[in-house]
Amino acid sequence: MVWSGVCMMAQVLEENKVDRFADEALLKCPECGSASIITDMSRGELICGNCGVVLDDHLIDSGPEWRSFSFTDDQKRNRTGLPVSVTLHDKGLTTHINNTQQDAFGKPLSVQQKNRMQRLRRWQLRTRLRTSAERNLAYALSDIERISSQLGLPKSVVETAAIIYKQAAAKKLIRGRSISAMVAASIYAAARLRRVPRSLEEISAMTRSSRKEVGRCYRVLVSELKLKVPVADPADYAVRFGSELHLSGQVIRKALDMLHKAKRAGITTGKDPTGLAAACLYLSSILENEKRTQREIAQVASITEVTVRNRYKELQQSLGIEISMFDNIE
């Protein structure tokens, strides 16, 4: 009885499908007679490929309706839930027991049932964050998310930082160090790995840890996890500082050019990359007549004016930028 019903249903669906395609194949544009009909599923429209007339604007999308974020998702045909994410301590694979005091039909629960659900909810929470390590991880990962969003870091950095932190936790590197310093160090490393560097000052300012502490943790991460962190490129900083100072593309381009020359002249090794970027921006802002003061630039780069000065004097000397060029402008 049930089987025959299912079979009949399948047959009806199959026939409809065939009919639909047959219709489409035979369809011709009433305006120009062309047979090249295009279906635009994102708009739900049937359009003539020749003259552009919309033949139908209420098409039913017969494509798959399950959402998938990966090949395996696609195979499972899931219809609910978030994508699996490394930024959640349990990868988002968890169950929440709702707090509504109703059953599936909307009827209020009896007192016994309420008590039972309360107990279940409590145990669910306990098993979800079973160990102190898991609680720490959950706390740290939400902190990574918070700091990264405050610094305007992209998703890729958040995920990299989460992976680094998890590896550090697995290697028991967190023990004896503060969580917030380790979180900051993970973000610092991730940002550098993803080539959107933020300075230690900027990151440690978002936590309760000092720059020193974060730096120490960072070195531990690099050596223990064997991270291959590329040397911070002053050019990455120059672009960001430039836009923060509202400098034109021309000034930034000139600064990058200067950095390139400085690198070739060999005066960049061992120097603070933020200082170099700041000095180049300072020089190019003067040369391009969009001058910013040393203080403004130093503030954005979170270094002192003295460093800006020292760097730009060096640049001036080795790149042969004449003082007379300043005189012309001022």
Added chain:
DNA sequence: AAGACGAAAGTGGTTGA
């Protein structure tokens, strides 16, 4: 008055013995 400059002293990290 604001910005630039430079000297002097102090700090924290790196390196090599």
Added chain:
DNA sequence: TCAACAACTTTCGTCTT
């Protein structure tokens, strides 16, 4: 482990615009 060192910071007085 420790001293030497380079880079950077802080502070402050002076000069220039």
